[in-house]
Amino acid sequence: MKTAIVTGVSRGLGEALARALLAGGFAVTGIGRTSGAAPNGAHYRFVACDLTDTTDIDAALTPAFRAIADARPEFLCLINNAATAGPVGTIGSLGSEALTSSMAVNLVAPVAVANLFCRVFVGQTRGQTRAQIQRIINVSSGAADSPLPGGGPYSIAKAGLEMLTRQLAAEHDAATFRAITVRPGVIDTDMQTFMRSQTRETLPSIDLFKGFHREHRLVAPETVAAKIVDKLILGDVEQGRTYNYREL
Numbered sequence: 001m002k003t004a005i006v007t008g009v010s011r012g013l014g015e016a017l018a019r020a021l022l023a024g025g026f027a028v029t030g031i032g033r034t035s036g037a038a039p040n041g042a043h044y045r046f047v048a049c050d051l052t053d054t055t056d057i058d059a060a061l062t063p064a065f066r067a068i069a070d071a072r073p074e075f076l077c078l079i080n081n082a083a084t085a086g087p088v089g090t091i092g093s094l095g096s097e098a099l100t101s102s103m104a105v106n107l108v109a110p111v112a113v114a115n116l117f118c119r120v121f122v123g124q125t126r127g128q129t130r131a132q133i134q135r136i137i138n139v140s141s142g143a144a145d146s147p148l149p150g151g152g153p154y155s156i157a158k159a160g161l162e163m164l165t166r167q168l169a170a171e172h173d174a175a176t177f178r179a180i181t182v183r184p185g186v187i188d189t190d191m192q193t194f195m196r197s198q199t200r201e202t203l204p205s206i207d208l209f210k211g212f213h214r215e216h217r218l219v220a221p222e223t224v225a226a227k228i229v230d231k232l233i234l235g236d237v238e239q240g241r242t243y244n245y246r247e248l
Ligand SMILES: NC(=O)c1ccc[n+]([C@@H]2O[C@H](COP(=O)([O-])OP(=O)(O)OC[C@H]3O[C@@H](n4cnc5c(N)ncnc54)[C@H](OP(=O)(O)O)[C@@H]3O)[C@@H](O)[C@H]2O)c1
Pocket: 007, 008, 009, 010, 011, 012, 013, 014, 031, 032, 033, 034, 049, 050, 051, 052, 080, 081, 082, 083, 084, 105, 139, 140, 141, 142, 183, 184, 185, 186, 187, 188, 189, 190, 191, 192
């Protein structure tokens, strides 16, 4: 059975991806602090894991990853989707505790989950192959290469996340394995609401986010999820590449 592992399934794009994948006949393992109401059914499994607790990731996820390996899926995709936009503030104003949590969720956790994924699945491409095709999709943002005043922690982590894709592509060259980045465009989720709710003092680039909303540029998470499933999960992709929303 085709199988997907999605982080951050409580809401937003992650929840929409989990629903779209289940509707498309995938088995889905959702990872996060809480599950969304919508992903459910016999082919859905939820693993509780706070991704700020990065040292617990291996222990929390290994049993679920082993169970997936034992089911011998024909296709297996990890989507590193969970993220937080906070803390917002220019560098010099940030608290180190919030900064550390943000880096944990947005960068350390996806690297740790990808590391575990490669250990359990990708190393087995010769001989004892358990998953025939493996794919890692890192959900990034245009912020990865456009510094937005007040959005530094998020941008810095997304830039690092895109290097994770390139690193995976450089290290794993099996024809059955692909690692890619997606910059999913501007999506109508809590993350955008959070950015619009900031003050100009903490987020000097706030007009950009207000403009997305005012100009009706936000896309429904279901629309973005359907395009990601169609083009990047079911379709052929180029190893190591970054895909933008307009390409989907
Ligand atoms: N929205 C946009 O316009 C936009 C633009 C470009 C890129 N993106 C990217 O798209 C992805 C999805 O964003 P979104 O807009 O759907 O965001 P969202 O609505 O804020 O949802 C974020 C998800 O990440 C989870 N998460 C956050 N902190 C977590 C933690 N400590 N442990 C486990 N899970 C945690 C949340 O779970 P909780 O409910 O537990 O917090 C939630 O399920 C992110 O990678 C984001 O950077 C979004």
